[in-house]
Every structure is written in C-alpha cells, then in structure tokens.
Amino acid sequence: ASEEKIREGMSSTRSQLLETLAREGFEPIPAAGEVFDPKVHEAVSGPGSDGDGNLVVGTELRRGYVMRGRVIRPTLVTVEHA
Numbered sequence: 045a046s047e048e049k050i051r052e053g054m055s056s057t058r059s060q061l062l063e064t065l066a067r068e069g070f071e072p073i074p075a076a077g078e079v080f081d082p083k084v085h086e087a088v089s090g091p092g093s094d095g096d097g098n099l100v101v102g103t104e105l106r107r108g109y110v111m112r113g114r115v116i117r118p119t120l121v122t123v124e125h126a
Contacts, residue, residue, distance in 0.1 A: 069112035075104040075119045079126075084108060086118040091125050098126040 073084045080087065080099035088105065101121045108119030 069110075070116075071110055073108040073110055073115070073119045075101045075108070075121055077101065080121070080123045084110070084115055084118055085121045085123075087121055087123045090123040099123045100126045 075085065078085075078101050080101055085101060085108070087099075090099065100123065101119075102124040103122045104119055105122065106117075106120035109116045
C-alpha cells in the first residue's frame with residue numbers, strides 16, 4: 045500500500061514535470077516508422093550498403109528531445125530501407 049502511494053506520487057510528479065516542460069517547448073522527437081533524418085536521429089545500426097530506397101527508423105533505442113525546435117538529444121535508432 046505504501047509502495048503504491050509512492051508510485052502514484054512519482055507518477056504525478058513526472059506528469060507535472062512533463063507538462064511544464066511541454067509548455068516551454070520541450071518535446072520528444074518522433075522516431076519509429078519515420079523517415080531517417082540525421083539532424084534528429086543518430087543511427088547505431090542499419091541495412092548496410094546494399095539496397096535502395098529511403099531509410100526509415102526501425103527501432104527507437106533511446107528517446108530524443110527538442111526544446112523550442114533545437115535538438116537537446118538526438119534519438120538513438122536503428123534504420124532500415126523503406
């Protein structure tokens with residue numbers, strides 16, 4: 045019961061923090077399924093040199109964020125051919 049109250053308190057604090065940051069222009073960078081953009085995505089693995097077509101994000105390994113349009117941390121991703 046006390047663990048549940050602690051969890052609820054932490055969840056509430058997290059929500060308030062994210063709402064405050066969002067009002068200041070802080071937001072996550074869209075990743076999975078998006079066209080790979082080296083300005084906001086950092087690829088750690090990909091399809092290799094063979095194949096053609098656009099590269100798209102396969103898996104988001106670490107969420108990235110922008111603040112007022114400026115990249116704070118790029119999203120760490122894997123890429124694949126579309």
